[in-house]
Amino acid sequence: MRITFVFVYMLEYKPIASMAGQGTKSRSTFWYSKFMKQLDEKVAIITGASSGIGEAIALAFAMEGCRVVLVSRSLEKLEAVRQRLMSTECEIHEPLVFVADVSSEDDVVGLFENVIAAHHRVDILVNNAGVALGGLCEEIELSTWQTVINTNVTGAFLCGREAFRVMKPQGGGRIINIGSVSAMVPRLNAIPYTTSKFALKGMTHGMALDGRDHGISVSVIEPGNVRTPLWETNPNGKKIMQEEGAMDPSDIARVAMLMATLPPDVNMVESTLLPLSMPFLGRG
Numbered sequence: 001m002r003i004t005f006v007f008v009y010m011l012e013y014k015p016i017a018s019m020a021g022q023g024t025k026s027r028s029t030f031w032y033s034k035f036m037k038q039l040d041e042k043v044a045i046i047t048g049a050s051s052g053i054g055e056a057i058a059l060a061f062a063m064e065g066c067r068v069v070l071v072s073r074s075l076e077k078l079e080a081v082r083q084r085l086m087s088t089e090c091e092i093h094e095p096l097v098f099v100a101d102v103s104s105e106d107d108v109v110g111l112f113e114n115v116i117a118a119h120h121r122v123d124i125l126v127n128n129a130g131v132a133l134g135g136l137c138e139e140i141e142l143s144t145w146q147t148v149i150n151t152n153v154t155g156a157f158l159c160g161r162e163a164f165r166v167m168k169p170q171g172g173g174r175i176i177n178i179g180s181v182s183a184m185v186p187r188l189n190a191i192p193y194t195t196s197k198f199a200l201k202g203m204t205h206g207m208a209l210d211g212r213d214h215g216i217s218v219s220v221i222e223p224g225n226v227r228t229p230l231w232e233t234n235p236n237g238k239k240i241m242q243e244e245g246a247m248d249p250s251d252i253a254r255v256a257m258l259m260a261t262l263p264p265d266v267n268m269v270e271s272t273l274l275p276l277s278m279p280f281l282g283r284g
């Protein structure tokens, strides 16, 4: 298959970038899309890839030919994800594993230095690492507040900043933030989390604007309930998901894939995903 592709592609060579966004498919674009995986030769850093939504996005990207870099604080969990990715029937590039706390500037700078040393570029950053801690307003410890803000907001900023430092000189890239419907309709007793997801939405718009003239697109996916370990810290988690419904992490990965594979001059700025049964849209 690959040999056929090379033959056809050389017959009618066009730089890939110039094909992107064409209204009608040229013959070479047709053959290209038929024989290449959608993210061939792309490099993606995915934070919070050791479980849940991050793992699902890593799997989806890797199966489309992407060189994925899996990031979280736990080497053991990341290794397990790497093994799971490698054991799929699909042929994938061996994922890189990098232990980093996204709220640490040193860790994040080190992460990007290592990825550049290994792959020489970063095409996609998925800011997915997140924690959901809360409680009654009057009882929330400062340390709880700081953990949530440092992870969900400062972590996304630090990774985004390092991505800009790489993407600007390389001529572009994509940043996909994993926000939440909490940035529109908050839950009770979740002030730090709600605040963090409102902030992430604002950061998305600010970064999208700053990236516009440099080919960097920045977007946010805002999911409702998703079945992941995130809910384990919520005593009502099981009940909420039973009553309201919940999506599979792979549902979120499909949207991340759509965003990641849009032509470079197109940005899907926001996307809200809900379990159909979730009481989010209104009354009655």
Ligand SMILES: NC(=O)c1ccc[n+]([C@@H]2O[C@H](COP(=O)([O-])OP(=O)(O)OC[C@H]3O[C@@H](n4cnc5c(N)ncnc54)[C@H](OP(=O)(O)O)[C@@H]3O)[C@@H](O)[C@H]2O)c1
Pocket (backbone or CB within 6 Å): 047, 048, 049, 050, 051, 052, 053, 054, 071, 072, 073, 074, 077, 100, 101, 102, 103, 128, 129, 130, 131, 132, 151, 155, 178, 179, 180, 181, 222, 223, 224, 225, 226, 227, 228, 229, 230, 231
């Ligand atoms: N599940 C939902 O219903 C839902 C809904 C809307 C939005 N989201 C968002 O989706 C994202 C992923 O959450 P999930 O549901 O997939 O939960 P999850 O399974 O608990 O995953 C969270 C990930 O973040 C990583 N992480 C946490 N703190 C980190 C830090 N300081 N540095 C690096 N990595 C860190 C965790 O890895 P380690 O523990 O190994 O570090 C883990 O891989 C979060 O941003 C969350 O807010 C989830």
